[in-house]
Every structure is written in C-alpha cells, then in structure tokens.
Amino acid sequence: xxxxxxxxxxxxxxxxxxxxxxxxxxxxxxxxxxxxxxxxxxxxxxxxxxxxxxxxxxxxxxxxxxxxxxxxxxxxxxxxxxxxxxxxxxxxxxxxxxxxxxxxxxxxxxxxxxxxxxxxxxxxxxxxxxxxxxxxxxxxxxxxxxxxxxxxxxxxxxxxxxxxxxxxxxxxxxxxxxxxxxxxxxxxxxxxxxxxxxxxxxxxxxxxxxxxxxxxxxxxxxxxxxxxxxxxxxxxxxxxxxxxxxxxxxxxxxxxxxxxxxxxxxxxxxxxxxxxxxxxxxxxxxxxxxxxxxxxxxxxxxxxxxxxxxxxxxxxxxxxxxxx
Ligand SMILES: [Mg+2]
Numbered sequence: 402x403x404x405x406x407x408x409x410x411x412x413x414x415x416x417x418x419x420x421x422x423x424x425x426x427x428x429x430x431x432x433x434x435x436x437x438x439x440x441x442x443x444x445x446x447x448x449x450x451x452x453x454x455x456x457x458x459x460x461x462x463x464x465x466x467x468x469x470x471x472x473x474x475x476x477x478x479x480x481x482x483x484x485x486x487x488x489x490x491x492x493x494x495x496x497x498x499x500x501x502x503x504x505x506x507x508x509x510x511x512x513x514x515x516x517x518x519x520x521x522x523x524x525x526x527x528x529x530x531x532x533x534x535x536x537x538x539x540x541x542x543x544x545x546x547x548x549x550x551x552x553x554x555x556x557x558x559x560x561x562x563x564x565x566x567x568x569x570x571x572x573x574x575x576x577x578x579x580x581x582x583x584x585x586x587x588x589x590x591x592x593x594x595x596x597x598x599x600x601x602x603x604x605x606x607x608x609x610x611x612x613x614x615x616x617x618x619x620x621x622x623x624x625x626x627x628x629x630x631x632x633x634x635x636x637x638x639x640x641x642x643x644x645x646x647x648x649x650x651x652x653x654x655x656x657x658x659x660x661x662x663x664x665x666x667x668x669x670x671x672x673x674x675x676x677x678x679x680x681x682x683x684x685x686x687x688x689x690x691x692x693x694x695x696x697x698x699x700x701x702x703x704x705x706x707x708x709x710x711x712x713x714x715x716x717x718x719x720x721x722x723x724x725x
Pocket of ligand 1: 473613
C-alpha cells in the first residue's frame with residue numbers, strides 16, 4: 402500500500418470538518434485560516450517505541466498518548482487546539498495496528514474538535530510524531546515566565562499516578578487491588594490533556610506549564626523562566642486514593658507525586674488578587690485542583706516542607722539518585 406492510500410484510507414474519515422480548514426488531507430500542503438486577532442500556537446512531540454512507550458503497547462494507547470502530550474502543551478500555553486498533523490514511522494504496514502491506531506486518533510481528535518490536516522508515513526522503527534496547532538488571543542497567552550514571588554502554586558488533578566502505572570507495567574510496583582491497578586496503568590497509558598483548564602486560566606494565571614517530567618522538574622522550569630524560588634507543602638499534594646493506599650508509605654507516594662513524569666496535569670501560579678476568580682472558574686467547570694505552595698524570592702531554591710518541617714527527598718530513578 403502506498404503512502405497516499407495509507408493516510409487517505411485510515412486517517413481521512415474524521416467527523417470533524419472545521420470551517421478554518423481551507424484545504425485538508427490530500428493536497429501538497431494543508432491551508433488553514435487563523436482567526437483575526439488570534440495567534441497561532443505550534444508544538445510537536447515524538448514518541449519512540451522503547452523510549453516513550455514500552456514495546457508491545459496497544460496501538461490505541463499509543464495514539465491516545467501521542468495526541469494527549471501534544472494537546473497538553475497547547476493547554477499549558479492557554480491555546481485552544483485546532484489542527485494536528487501526523488508523521489508515522491512504521492516497521493510494516495500492519496493493517497490491524499493501523500486500524501486501531503487511526504480509530505483512537507480520530508475518536509480523540511473528534512472529542513477535542515481538532516482536525517487532522519496532513520500526514521506522512523515512512524518505513525522505519527515505530528515512532529509517532531504529532532504536530533499540534535492551536536489559537537490563542539494575544540493577551541491570553543500563558544507562559545512559564547510570568548510567576549512572581551508571593552504567587553500561589555496550584556496543580557490540577559492528582560500527581561504520581563502515571564509513574565505508579567508505569568512501575569506496575571514494569572513489575573516494580575505490586576498493586577493487588579485490580580481496580581486501583583487498572584486506574585493507575587490507565588493514567589500512564591491514556592493521559593488526558595487539560596485543555597479546558599488551560600483556556601480557563603487565560604488572563605488569570607501568571608504562569609503555567611504542563612507536568613510531563615515530574616512536578617519538581619517542571620516547577621524548576623517555571624522558577625528558571627520567572628527568576629523565582631518556591632516553597633512546596635508536601636502534605637497538600639493531591640495524591641489519589643488508588644496511589645496512596647497501594648504504596649508502602651507516604652515517602653513512596655511523595656516520591657511518585659514529586660518526581661514521576663507523564664501525569665500531564667497543569668502547574669500554574671496565581672496572584673492573591675486573582676485567586677478567588679481562578680478557583681471559582683475552575684469550580685464552575687468541575688476541574689480538580691490543589692494549592693501546593695507559593696513562589697518565593699529565593700531564586701532557584703525549592704523549599705520542601707512536610708507539615709512545616711524541612712523534608713529531604715531521596716528518589717531513585719534511572720539516572721541514579723536525585724537530591725533536592
Ligand atoms: Mg510541556
């Protein structure tokens with residue numbers, strides 16, 4: 402099967418036909434219309450088998466993750482997703498795989514109202530690159546660089562679930578309760594992008610980032626970009642019941658919640674002035690959030706506290722031990 406047939410056959414059947422897509426799949430390039438007075442946000446992410454997902458991962462889960470990681474980056478900028486394009490490297494044109502992959506890709510792009518506007522397939526090691534584009538009004542852009550000392554630090558959802566899910570798949574964490582196991586593995590395999598939270602935070606949050614590399618890593622990106630420090634109250638971290646009750650102790654739960662990646666929740670900062678408006682807006686949309694600390698003037702320093710006492714975090718990961 403040639404490349405044109407692959408893209409046409411598997412990926413052109415979406416129900417979404419956005420008015421801003423002038424020319425979609427099928428010509429040499431897509432032509433899209435950016436609305437007047439809006440800016441274009443563009444992000445791209447590649448998932449490689451054995452690096453970003455385990456060999457043998459279901460095609461539908463790979464599609465789920467590929468879409469979510471990209472839309473999560475748009476969400477973190479306050480952008481509303483519009484279009485995606487796909488570059489697929491496949492060892493062989495396996496029709497079952499392609500059907501499952503494209504079904505999920507189309508299901509989720511329909512869900513988020515994004516249109517697939519182009520694609521390319523090559524023969525090679527299994528790897529998926531998605532480029533996602535979205536629109537955002539100029540004054541509504543969220544960045545990593547706007548946090549100020551004294552701003553409150555919030556996160557959406559729960560932290561650490563995806564890391565625990567990965568450890569379950571790797572046989573490093575045993576969870577006997579099957580419902581909890583399924584929940585945690587699903588949070589790793591099929592993360593959601595916090596698109597609604599991102600647009601809700603427009604003009605309200607002073608900074609925003611999606612948590613892809615773990616809370617502390619991503620918090621440090623905000624600190625660096627904003628020239629600030631942070632104090633984190635670990636007892637306030639949102640830890641799911643499924644994670645909290647299935648690890649050995651609080652120390653292990655905190656290690657997952659602070660250092661494990663792939664949760665794709667949003668971390669954002671809010672000034673005292675806008676705090677009530679932000680929380681009302683998030684409550685209105687039923688978005689879960691937790692206030693976990695405050696930005697400080699101690700540039701580059703993360704002050705970890707547990708019940709107001711200094712906390713030494715010691716975490717083993719693939720790169721050795723990280724000390725904070
Ligand atoms: Mg990101």
